[in-house]
Amino acid sequence: MYAQMVKSTGAGVKSREEMSAEEAAFQDRIDADIKIEPKDWMPEGYRKTLIRQIGQHAHSEIVGQLPEGNWITRAPTLERKAILLAKVQDEAGHGLYLYAAAETLGVSRDELTEQLLDGRMKYSSIFNYPTLNWADIGAVGWLVDGAAIMNQVPLQRTSYGPYSRAMIRICKEESFHQRQGYDIMMKMAQGTEAQKKMAQDALNRLWYPSLMMFGPSDKDSVHSAQSMAWKIKMDSNDELRQKFVDQTVPQAEYLGLTVPDENLKWNEEKGGYDFSEPDWDEFFDVLQGNGPCNVDRMEKRNAAWDNGAWVREGLMAHAEKRAVLKTAAE
Ligand code: FAQ
Secondary structure, eight states, rough: OOOOOOOOOOOOOOOOOOGGGHHHHHHHHHHOOOOOOOOOOHHHHHHHHHHHHHHHHHHHHHHHHHHHTTTTTSSHHHHHHHHHHHHHHHHHHHHHHHHHHHHTTTOHHHHHHHHHHSSSSSGGGGGGSSOHHHHHHHHHHIIIIIIHHHHHHHHHHHSHHHHHHHHHHHHHHHHHHHHHHHHHHHHHHTSOOOHHHHHHHHHHHHHHHHHHHHOOOOGSSSSHHHHHTEEEEESSHHHHHHHHHHHHHHHHHHHTTTOOOOOOOOOTTTTTOOOOOOOOOHHHIIIIIIIIHHHHHHHHHHHHHHHHHHHHHHHHHHHHHHHHHHHHOO
């Protein structure tokens, strides 16, 4: 029922000769790094790809509140609670900027939400994993926000103006999120033996799901070629995953924690680490709705939508009343 069953169909990238005059002019603007704005002409595929990616991204921010929201009432100190509350609120804000960016492409927030709730749209696989102990909240900030930033910093230069501008603000906030996560990990890693064990356990469980956030390996990424030609994506999935590993391994070493990968090794020649691929069968299984928390996440989102119906209806009735009064006054 809650499978994220949108089927991927990777179409080939058109050569210059195959493009219409409008498409060629559009590609020239992209190549010259001129931003595309909502009222500009754009190929239908560009519009659809943006709606899919921005919508998925917005849904990830909203569903992504659930694993951390789970710990607001159980944060170990008042200060940690206030920080976590602020972070979770930021994620809601990110969702709203992104839905607003998607709306400029002609799709409403309600339509996107309905597609999430009935399984036609995806959200990031990472949020189908549980947060079992307080160190997981540290690991989410450090690894999940860390992976999110790695992906989103280049997206500040993405070709679609409203998406690019939303990313600039989101990235600033994500940096704070990443640091608060690393700060929790520092405290845990320097704490008692039991706390250090919790930190290592969190890293063990969240390492590979974090690597999966960058998407399938390049050979299986159906959208990358076209999305990169349109500068909707700036780097390939594998390029970003490599950068994330290279940045994160020294941070784990500084914490005195061990990345759970026997094959992890510095490769002098490539100037980066060799590392084990995540289990891609598990990744695709999670996308099919079979992760540890898929059902729970979607039940919570459906309940929130249903329970909020009276607020939406009240706001609509109020807006209609105001419109009638305004017309009468004119
Ligand atoms: N999970 O051809 P590609 C965050 C799907 S924000 C689920 O490579 P693409 C903040 C993909 O949609 C995290 N599905 O696809 C936060 C496609 O299926 P479709 C979200 C995935 O789009 C932190 C199929 O696989 N960030 O965490 C995933 O070119 C803490 C084939 O894949 C963004 O969304 C996945 N991990 O590249 C919040 C960033 N990976 O649609 C709270 C923007 C792939 O054809 C707490 N998005 N798929 O049915 C992107 O950069 C891209 O969309 C990728 C995927 C890189 C995610």
